[in-house]
Amino acid sequence: MYQYTAFDQQFIRLRSQQFRDQLERWQAGKLAEDEFRPLRLQNGWYVQRYAPMLRVAVPYGELSSTQLRVLARVAREYDQPDATLLAEAQATQEKLGDIPLHDGRRIGTKLKYGYGHFTTRTNVQFNWIPLTKAADVMDLLASANLHGIQTSGNCIRNINSDALAGIAEDEIADPRPFCEILRQWSTLHPEFAFLPRKFKISINGAREDRAALGWYDVGLQLVKDDAGALGFKVRVGGGMGRTPTISPVLREFLPWNQLMNYLEAVIRVYNRYGRRDNSWKARIKILVKAEGQAYIDQVDEEFRQIVEVEGGPHTITQAELDRVTACFQEPAIDLSPSDAEAETLALLRTAGGEDSEFGRWVHRNVLPHRQPQLRAVVLSFKRLGYAPGDATAEQMEAAADLADRFSAGELRVTHEQNLVLPWVRRDQLPELWKAARALGLAKPNIGLLTDMIACPGGDFCALANARSLPIAEAITERYQDLDELFDLGEIDLHISGCINSCGHHHSGHIGILGVDKDGKEWYQITLGGADGSHLSGPASPGKIIGPSFSAAEVPGVIEALLTTYRNLRQELPDHSQGPKYETFIDTVRRVGIDPFKAAANAVRLPSDAVSA
Amino acid sequence: MKIIAASAHQKGNESQNILELPNDANPLALDLAGVVRIDLHFPKFSDGRAFSQARLLRGRLKFTGEIRATGDVLIDQLVQMARCGFDVAVLREGVDLADAQRQFDRFSAFYQGDATHPLPHFREAA
Numbered sequence: 001m002y003q004y005t006a007f008d009q010q011f012i013r014l015r016s017q018q019f020r021d022q023l024e025r026w027q028a029g030k031l032a033e034d035e036f037r038p039l040r041l042q043n044g045w046y047v048q049r050y051a052p053m054l055r056v057a058v059p060y061g062e063l064s065s066t067q068l069r070v071l072a073r074v075a076r077e078y079d080q081p082d083a084t085l086l087a088e089a090q091a092t093q094e095k096l097g098d099i100p101l102h103d104g105r106r107i108g109t110k111l112k113y114g115y116g117h118f119t120t121r122t123n124v125q126f127n128w129i130p131l132t133k134a135a136d137v138m139d140l141l142a143s144a145n146l147h148g149i150q151t152s153g154n155c156i157r158n159i160n161s162d163a164l165a166g167i168a169e170d171e172i173a174d175p176r177p178f179c180e181i182l183r184q185w186s187t188l189h190p191e192f193a194f195l196p197r198k199f200k201i202s203i204n205g206a207r208e209d210r211a212a213l214g215w216y217d218v219g220l221q222l223v224k225d226d227a228g229a230l231g232f233k234v235r236v237g238g239g240m241g242r243t244p245t246i247s248p249v250l251r252e253f254l255p256w257n258q259l260m261n262y263l264e265a266v267i268r269v270y271n272r273y274g275r276r277d278n279s280w281k282a283r284i285k286i287l288v289k290a291e292g293q294a295y296i297d298q299v300d301e302e303f304r305q306i307v308e309v310e311g312g313p314h315t316i317t318q319a320e321l322d323r324v325t326a327c328f329q330e331p332a333i334d335l336s337p338s339d340a341e342a343e344t345l346a347l348l349r350t351a352g353g354e355d356s357e358f359g360r361w362v363h364r365n366v367l368p369h370r371q372p373q374l375r376a377v378v379l380s381f382k383r384l385g386y387a388p389g390d391a392t393a394e395q396m397e398a399a400a401d402l403a404d405r406f407s408a409g410e411l412r413v414t415h416e417q418n419l420v421l422p423w424v425r426r427d428q429l430p431e432l433w434k435a436a437r438a439l440g441l442a443k444p445n446i447g448l449l450t451d452m453i454a455c456p457g458g459d460f461c462a463l464a465n466a467r468s469l470p471i472a473e474a475i476t477e478r479y480q481d482l483d484e485l486f487d488l489g490e491i492d493l494h495i496s497g498c499i500n501s502c503g504h505h506h507s508g509h510i511g512i513l514g515v516d517k518d519g520k521e522w523y524q525i526t527l528g529g530a531d532g533s534h535l536s537g538p539a540s541p542g543k544i545i546g547p548s549f550s551a552a553e554v555p556g557v558i559e560a561l562l563t564t565y566r567n568l569r570q571e572l573p574d575h576s577q578g579p580k581y582e583t584f585i586d587t588v589r590r591v592g593i594d595p596f597k598a599a600a601n602a603v604r605l606p607s608d609a610v611s612a
Numbered sequence: 613m614k615i616i617a618a619s620a621h622q623k624g625n626e627s628q629n630i631l632e633l634p635n636d637a638n639p640l641a642l643d644l645a646g647v648v649r650i651d652l653h654f655p656k657f658s659d660g661r662a663f664s665q666a667r668l669l670r671g672r673l674k675f676t677g678e679i680r681a682t683g684d685v686l687i688d689q690l691v692q693m694a695r696c697g698f699d700v701a702v703l704r705e706g707v708d709l710a711d712a713q714r715q716f717d718r719f720s721a722f723y724q725g726d727a728t729h730p731l732p733h734f735r736e737a738a
Contacts, residue, residue: 007721007733014719021718022688025711031688038658039688154658184723185732190695191667194660260732271664272636310671313725313732320734 001062001410002180002327004145011187015149016142019043020135027132042155042193044123044148045134049462050089051081052134054126055151056141058413060161060179060203061122065400065409070144071124072396075116078137081128086111093459096467096521099474099551107474109459109467116396118381118389120453120504121160121200122413123151127460149187154195154282156186156267160202162210163414166328167376167422169368173222173230175205177324178259181316185260192267196274197282199267200239209532212415214238214246214539215507217284218266223253230256236266236299237288240501244541245285250296256321258307260314265302269295331408331423335373360444360482361433373426377406379419379436380443380451384476387469388454389417398439406432416453418446447490447535449562450476453504457497457514458521464497466514466521466551471495474555488562490535491584506541507531509585510561515548522548525557527596528588536585545597553605560599568595613694613701615712621682621702624649635661639668644675652698654683663696670697670727687712691719697727 004012019040026036044055056071081089090111098106117125129137141147151158159179166174182201186192192199204211205222213219219235231253238247254262266284273291275281288295306312367376379399381389391399399419403411406428407421414420424432436442445451452475455461457468472495479485494508498515505511511526529542549557562584569587572580588596624630630649633639639650650669652662662681669675681693681701690701690712703712725732 011719011723018715018718021711021714030708030711035657035686035688154660184734187723188692188719189724190692190722190726191663192660193689193692194658194663268664268667272638272661276659305672310730313730313735317735323734 001064002324009145012142012145012147015147016135016138019138023131023135038153042150042153043138044151045131046152047462048127048460050085050460051128052131053460054129054134054137054148055119056124056146056148057151057158058122058124059183060159060165060176061163061413062176063411063413065403065411067144067146068396068400068403068411070141070146071116072393072400074126074137074140075114075396076393078129078133079114079126081113086113096458097551099470099555101474101477101555107470107477109470111459112390115390115392117387117456118391118413118417118419120415120417120502121158122415123158124413125456127456154197155193155199156189157198157200159183159186160200160211160415162204162206163412163420164210164367164376165205167369168206169370170207171205171370172207172224173205174328175203175222176328177321178256179203180324181320182259185314192271195267195271196276197279199284208534212507212531212539214532215240216247218263219247225253232256232259234262237285239283239285240504240506241283242280242499243285244506245289246539247285248288250299257316258312259316261306261312262303264314265299265306269298269302331410333374333408333423333425335425357444358430358433360486361442362429364444364446364448365442366429375424375426375429377421377424377429377432378414378446379421379441380445381418381441382445382451383440383443384480388452388472395439395441399441402432402435416451444482445485448485449479449488449491449493450485452493452495453508454495455497455503461497463500464514465516466497466523468495468497468503468514471512471523471551471554475558478555478559489581489583492531492536494529504531505529507539508542509536509588510558511542512554517548521551523551523554524548525600527561527593528585530585535583537589543593545593545600550605553603556603557600560603561596564596564599613690613699613716615690615701615703615709618702618704624651633665635659635665639665640672644673647677649678649680650675651680651682654681654685657684657686657689663692666693666697667727687715691715695722695726695728
């Protein structure tokens with residue numbers, strides 16, 4: 001992991017002091033509410049439906065066990081609503097009603113506290129910390145080099161990357177040094193703190209796009225040119241929201257050392273021309289779409305002048321790249337064969353199929369590593385009784401212990417709201433599996449239907465039109481049978497409580513979007529969205545399958561869609577390990593959405609049952 | 613950075629070689645010969661276009677006269693303004709100047725190059 005220098009550490013502590021200064025002036029009435037708002041947002045503090053929300057940055061998803069323990073402390077000591085507030089909030093949420101399941105049970109809101117929530121942009125959120133304690137929390141976080149810098153606001157946000165960065169088998173180059181260099185460059189950038197709208201950057205170093213590059217304001221793919229030189233393929237102007245847009249490529253090859261000079265041009269032109277009259281049209285995607293080549297020409301000219309007139313002050317030096325890269329050296333792991341190895345290999349061979357619990361876990365939750373003796377292991381935070389991506393203080397501490405025992409003290413937060421242990425010795429897999437299973441974190445569902453993405457939705461978020469979590473829970477309840485889950489295969493199910501798309505519904509093979517109709521919760525369903533991974537195919541937004549469904553209808557609709565898939569899917573020619581079928585997304589692409597639409601419409605409820 | 617109260621700020625005009633630049637204007641199109649002061653405008657503090665204008669005036673055009681921040685100026689933006697090249701800011705009446713000064717005393721250095729330190733931290737440290 002990146003090793004914070006004295007300068008880096010001091011910087012975070014000073015930022016925390018600055019926030020305390022702002023908070024105190026706001027409390028003293030010296031800073032008006034609307035003046036304090038963007039300042040607290042740029043430190044990760046929102047005001048939500050019932051309480052503030054804190055979003056802590058996990059830059060490019062990398063987390064140490066020490067940091068995770070501090071996050072656990074925040075959950076335990078500060079994510080604690082007072083009893084009256086919690087009771088009022090719970091009562092208000094219950095008025096929104098329950099979702100009936102087939103077996104007669106009903107799923108409603110169960111507000112929880114004392115936990116952290118992993119987000120699609122690899123941050124960690126807390127929902128119940130009073131603003132009066134905000135500065136104390138920031139000080140505690142700063143003690144472990146954690147902060148909320150630019151996790152919200154109209155500025156350059158936390159940088160994202162591939163959860164397997166630096167360990168993937170298919171890597172062209174390690175993106176983490178560039179992520180860190182960009183983290184530093186974007187932190188308190190004086191010119192770009194009040195942009196027209198938020199600005200998100202993602203970097204991928206592997207052949208497979210695991211960083212949803214097409215969906216970002218800027219997506220950077222590490223590439224090598226014919227001569228073997230390293231650079232970036234630069235995409236600009238993607239985004240979700242009301243206008244889902246896949247970014248065009250602005251540069252096929254930008255030399256790596258020009259990264260900041262070029263981004264400065266990209267963002268400066270956006271800062272000047274991006275719309276400020278309508279926040280729904282203020283993202284860079286709208287500017288790039290509206291101006292097209294004219295925007296690109298301006299960026300090129302600005303970049304030329306930055307380099308030629310100003311001498312490219314932010315050209316990355318080889319020395320700086322080397323310094324930062326050195327921080328990402330392999331951890332010292334004893335790779336000498338242990339006695340357990342032969343035994344483990346035998347176990348892995350027998351478990352190679354999917355016919356044992358351990359085998360299923362190895363199949364779904366264990367990922368290849370560029371170092372053949374190592375594996376990356378996903379701890380599943382998608383299990384019954386918890387919202388997707390939620391971890392209690394105890395679970396975070398336990399995961400930190402696992403990281404210390406099995407993964408050189410390092411973890412990654414994933415885009416799919418799980419944790420990865422990136423440095424696990426192959427021969428320790430059985431031991432890790434037993435430990436993770438005892439903690440309830442070994443559900444072998446990674447990549448399957450129940451490994452769904454969901455935002456906090458209308459249970460917490462002030463922007464949401466509808467709740468996400470009861471929908472997620474209803475679907476999770478329905479699909480507990482592992483045989484059925486494995487039979488359905490890999491499916492990206494993404495749920496957002498509103499069009500802001502924090503649950504990335506646009507890129508789900510199945511997307512569920514909360515909409516508001518006459519004060520009631522309805523859900524629009526899309527099919528065929530893709531994040532850009534190998535499984536999903538080129539990034540694209542899903543297609544809406546018709547008028548929205550009531551909350552009560554959603555579980556039945558999902559079941560109808562999956563049944564339709566099972567009826568229509570084709571068997572693949574490879575029979576070596578039993579029958580195999582094309583994936584859900586491939587079937588949707590092959591047959592189109594009409595049969596799915598018909599199946600979904602067939603399970604609509606009579607209108608009097610909808611509001612029940 | 614010099615901080616002046618709104619009452620002490622006087623609008624200039626071209627005969628005084630003072631330019632007033634709306635925040636959607638392109639500073640690169642200006643003729644700066646003889647200009648001694650440029651007033652840039654923040655219609656709302658959250659509209660950050662003038663930061664880029666100041667940055668271009670200093671970094672690209674090497675303008676050495678005064679760049680003044682006018683309009684809705686927050687004390688929490690003063691350091692940022694100074695780093696983009698503003699050297700005077702007009703604050704509204706009633707702002708505690710001690711609160712403003714304290715913002716300048718906090719960070720001793722930043723990561724990026726800026727109008728006062730053209731090179732980024734990593735190149736200065738090297």
